[in-house]
Amino acid sequence: MEDYFRAIGEKPFRAAQVLQWIHQRGVTDFDAMSNLSKALRARLAELGEIRPPEIVVDQLASDGTRKWLMQVDAVNRIETVFIPEEGRGTLCISSQVGCALECSFCSTARQGFNRNLGVAEIIGQLWAAQQALGTETRITNVVLMGMGEPLLNFANVVAAVDLMLDDYAYSLSKRRVTLSTSGVVPALERLAEVTDISLAVSLHAPDNALRDELVPINRKYPLEELLPACKRYVGEGRRKVTMEYVMLEGVNDTPAHARALVKRLAGIPSKVNLIPFNPFPQSPYRCSSPETIARFSEILQKGGLITTTRKTRGEDIDAACGQLVGKVLDKSKRHVRIEAATR
Numbered sequence: 001m002e003d004y005f006r007a008i009g010e011k012p013f014r015a016a017q018v019l020q021w022i023h024q025r026g027v028t029d030f031d032a033m034s035n036l037s038k039a040l041r042a043r044l045a046e047l048g049e050i051r052p053p054e055i056v057v058d059q060l061a062s063d064g065t066r067k068w069l070m071q072v073d074a075v076n077r078i079e080t081v082f083i084p085e086e087g088r089g090t091l092c093i094s095s096q097v098g099c100a101l102e103c104s105f106c107s108t109a110r111q112g113f114n115r116n117l118g119v120a121e122i123i124g125q126l127w128a129a130q131q132a133l134g135t136e137t138r139i140t141n142v143v144l145m146g147m148g149e150p151l152l153n154f155a156n157v158v159a160a161v162d163l164m165l166d167d168y169a170y171s172l173s174k175r176r177v178t179l180s181t182s183g184v185v186p187a188l189e190r191l192a193e194v195t196d197i198s199l200a201v202s203l204h205a206p207d208n209a210l211r212d213e214l215v216p217i218n219r220k221y222p223l224e225e226l227l228p229a230c231k232r233y234v235g236e237g238r239r240k241v242t243m244e245y246v247m248l249e250g251v252n253d254t255p256a257h258a259r260a261l262v263k264r265l266a267g268i269p270s271k272v273n274l275i276p277f278n279p280f281p282q283s284p285y286r287c288s289s290p291e292t293i294a295r296f297s298e299i300l301q302k303g304g305l306i307t308t309t310r311k312t313r314g315e316d317i318d319a320a321c322g323q324l325v326g327k328v329l330d331k332s333k334r335h336v337r338i339e340a341a342t343r
């Protein structure tokens with residue numbers, strides 16, 4: 001923004017002023033920016049626009065979880081979820097329209113892929129959610145765990161994250177912003193060079209054979225590359241990577257899988273977050289029973305791994321993990337490919 005103001009022959013400190021107007025005061029009209037000269041306001045209105053994503057559906061779940069469907073262009077819609085908890089409010093945002101990866105247990109994958117979201121469309125979800133929530137409810141945490149693979153939209157995600165952390169915008173602490181990735185190793189290496197926000201990795205399996213099947217990008221970046229990259233990301237300090245592990249009945253949830261996971265994560269500064277599988281129409285899996293999840297968790301904890309089980313939220317409005325679908329005009333032709341393959 002400073003570069004932008006310099007480029008149009010204005011003082012760079014205008015950047016901070018305009019950021020505050022937009023992100024802290026929710027102003028979308030340049031004319032309301034009273035600490036700018038009338039001439040500059042008119043000029044900005046000519047040069048640009050402040051256009052947040054438009055909320056087209058606003059749903060409230062029985063547990064207080066709220067989901068918005070946001071229109072980002074004529075044909076595409078994305079979803080954003082707010083999860084209120086005691087003492088904090090977490091916003092789950094999307095990074096792409098659909099997803100190009102083909103994780104077998106995720107309903108976003110079924111939608112196919114259209115395009116990356118721009119910086120404004122990513123930060124705009126935070127803007128629009130904060131406006132919808134009003135001043136009483138604060139967004140204290142952001143997780144990049146909505147639709148899409150954030151590391152495949154690297155530059156835009158990083159720029160939006162910078163705004164989340166910026167004192168003139170949302171001033172969130174880097175510990176309260178979490179990027180979740182399926183494991184795009186080269187991009188993860190680059191991420192470490194530009195930021196140190198919290199990292200979550202969709203692990204889901206203790207070995208390559210099973211992970212190849214569940215998270216196909218593993219065929220390109222197997223565990224021998226992913227886990228050392230995770231270790232390098234957190235560095236020497238006390239930070240840990242959150243390993244996400246979806247509990248699929250009879251697939252990855254046996255005591256043997258748990259023991260293999262303990263071995264696999266030895267020496268990797270990590271904690272495990274077990275995610276009860278959320279079903280969606282025609283999903284080939286079922287969620288592990290609460291007893292199986294409890295036993296799995298116990299083996300991990302006995303093996304020295306800090307383990308938590310994610311509480312499923314917003315199920316009644318399909319707002320839970322892996323249930324976000326929006327409306328994606330698929331350009332990947334995946335459906336055609338899948339049909340051809342199964343014919």
Ligand code: SAH
Pocket residue numbers: 103105106107144145146147148149150180181182200201202244246275276277278279280321322323
């Ligand atoms: N592409 C990124 C961001 C999506 S995060 C990633 O893969 O990490 C969404 C999280 O929910 C991921 O850990 C994903 O594996 C998990 N998930 C996907 N489908 C799910 C489902 N049906 N039930 C539970 N968790 C699911």
